[in-house]
Amino acid sequence: MSEAQMKVKKELLLDGLDCANCAMKIENGVKKVEGVSSCTVNFATKTLVLETTSGQDELVVSKAKKKVNSLEPHIRVIDKSGLKSRNTQTNDHAEGHAHDHDHGDVNTKRTLTRIMISAILAAVGVFGPLTGFWELALFVIAYIIVGGDIVLRAAKNIVRGQVFDENFLMTIATLGAFAIQEYPEGVAVMLFYQVGEMFQGMAVNRSRKSISALMDIRPDYANLKVGGETKRVTPEEVKIGDVIVVRPGERVPLDGVVIEGNSAMDTSALTGESVPREVEAGNDVLSGFINKNGVLLVEVTKEFGESTVSKILDLVQNASNKKAPTENFITKFARYYTPVVVIVAVLLAVVPPLFISGATFSDWMYRALVFLVISCPCALVVSIPLGFFGGIGASSKKGVLVKGSNYLEALNDVKYVVFDKTGTLTKGVFTVTKVHTSSDISKDELLKIAAHAEMHSTHPIAESIRAAYGQELREDMLEGYNEIAGHGIQVQYNGKEVLAGNAKLMTRENIAFTEPKELGTLVHVAIDREYAGYIVIADEVKEDSAEAIRSLKELGIKKTVMLTGDSRAVGEAVGRQLNLDEVHAELLPQHKVEEIEKLDKQKSPNEKIIFVGDGINDTPVLARADIGVAMGGLGSDAAIEAADIVIMTDETSKLPSAIRIAKRTRRIVWQNIVFALGVKAIFLILGAFGIATMWEAVFSDVGVTILAVLNSIRVLKTDSIS
Secondary structure, eight states: OOHHHHEEEEEEEEETOOOHHHHHHHHHHHHTSTTOSEEEEETTTTEEEEEEETTSHHHHHHHHHHHHHHHOTTOEEEEOTTSOOOOGGGGTTOSOOOSTTOOOHHHHHHHHHHHHHHHHHHHHHHHSSOOHHHHHHHHHHHHHHHHHHHHHHHHHHHHTTOOSSHHHHHHHHHHHHHHTTOHHHHHHHHHHHHHHHHHHHHHHHHHHHHHHHHTOOOOOOEEEEETTEEEEEOGGGOOTTOEEEEOTTOBOOSOEEEEEOOEEEEOHHHHOOOSOEEEOTTOEEOTTOEEOSSOEEEEEOSOGGGSHHHHHHHHHHTGGGSOOHHHHHHHHHHHHHHHHHHHHHHHHHHHHHHHSTTOOHHHHHHHHHHHHHHTOOHHHHHHHHHHHHHHHHHHHHTTEEEOOHHHHHHGGGEEEEEEEIIIIIEEEEEEEEEEEESSSSOHHHHHHHHHHHTTTOOSHHHHHHHHHHOSOOOGGGEEEEEEETTTEEEEEETTEEEEEEOHHHHHHTTOOOOOOOOSSEEEEEEETTEEEEEEEEEEEEOTTHHHHHHHHHHTTOOEEEEEOSSOHHHHHHHHHHHTOSEEEOSOOHHHHHHHHHHHHHHSOTTOEEEEEEOSSTTHHHHHHSSEEEEEOOTTOHHHHHHOSEEETTOOTTHHHHHHHHHHHHHHHHHHHHHHHHHHHHHHHHHHHTTOSOHHHHHIIIIIHHHHHHHHHHGGGOOTTOO
16 A cells, blocks of 8 residues: 555644634644644634544544644644534534634623723723822732733743743733833733734634635535425435435535426526526436525435535635645744744843943833734734635635635736637537538428438437437338448438438448538438538537637736647637637647646746646646646536636636636735735834834734734625626
């Protein structure tokens, strides 16, 4: 067994994780646990995913839980392995939250009560007649009520060797204020900090709920038909072959096939399309569809864990585990930034009083404390993961599954888009596009004769001719049916000899005809040895393909390329119709990879290549491109597995929408980065020169974080993105 086969992934839910710095500490800590080969903490979904070796997974998970509890005792660790992803909203109000960053209703009320009591005591201390010991005692009590938990947590973290976090910074800053006898300011700063943290937690939870609501496609129940009765059960209880009832207004809970009834289905939750889809007996329906009117009986074809809605939720909710380069940069930046600022603060407190005439230690100590408060990088480490997660959620709402934040960010740098033809730019279905007659016979009669001649053929060309005729075929009118391999059909139809096939059949039977210059596959028809005409069968270009190519060029794509195994004439005709920059035809799969490699040599290192294919035949090319996009269709397992991005509607025009969402996401993320660092830089300078007080310092920390988180929520607005 190979090493790759022996690797197993385990998912742990971190109940109570609402602090980005805590998430960073947990990820770094669990990575060091023996037996863990990789670990990521998804702050947006409160999930830890670790990879270990099969056989020792239970031991490793046990060690990981202990590590999490030692780092952050307030977090309750729940093993999710083996369970499919559920809506993250179900975890928002779990019990056991004891961290000031976790702001469920109970904790918010508790925090608010502490803030109010402390504020009243501090007000009495400021405006009351107390002096000396009693004044100090009152401020100390007020301080302990509002900030005792932070001081305690800072002390525990120092014992564990985790010094540089927001608890340490606030503790040192406020205790320092007491040391220089600035009692009111020490309490006030801790009050302001707790108020800011409360609002920050509420903003984070609001963002999470907005994203969860955007992807809320998980069915809550299934109506299982048992005998003559209907029983409401969870989707996980339903087995393959069971029959379920889907009533008007209900969400289809599992993939299946309609066995009775007809209705219009709202597929927008999966595809982003508002136009209902009509279904009847024999049609497939997928979990996540919403039944608009009729009652349907559906025979289940997949268990819930394998159903479309389950796979989509799993992909989207875990996409943030593949972190974007910007996220990784900010994580590393925060790791070094805070210690550097702490060292600068120490130097700021000690050096000036020694070398500047008239400088007092208390004055520079105060400036150093302000410096410490400002240094916390919460705004960055909280808002950036939420921004990318929101972008992934917005894409899924548009019918585009992005399987990682890294792929979402990479879409910004795409300059070359390469398409497969069949099933991507064209419908992949052969249809009759033209009927031409060379005698007195009508077009309808020629099509009728050809359809009867092709009655017993299973070839796709024959199927398209029968579909174009669209009427019942009478077998009693046929005699002497003979299929000539590689040529066509010879048959007696209504007493007349009919030949239907390619040009080789006409030549073989010495039928005089002129080869027309038509694009597509030609079926020639001769009646009683006289040429009657031909039928053109072609793969039609999708309605939105031209719009997609035009939109991509408007977005700054340098080159659009089509790779196809079809004939050069057909490929070039499609290329001209869609205004593609390059067309390469008559290619085998390995030749497509070679064409991608040629493009790779032309582009600059920062530019990306997308390949868009059907996700089944084009797996090697999908893997070779920087970003593989599968025209997945609804429920296409192979496509979902093969690609980095899946377009669930098979519409090429969804690709420009995904790029626009990616650009919007990066713009908002960088707004947060520039805003947070800019405000901090200003306040660091003001603090160093003694202009900014601790009040302004706390605002620059928690205030900026709240604004950045609220800005991240704007990613979810997809109304203006077509």
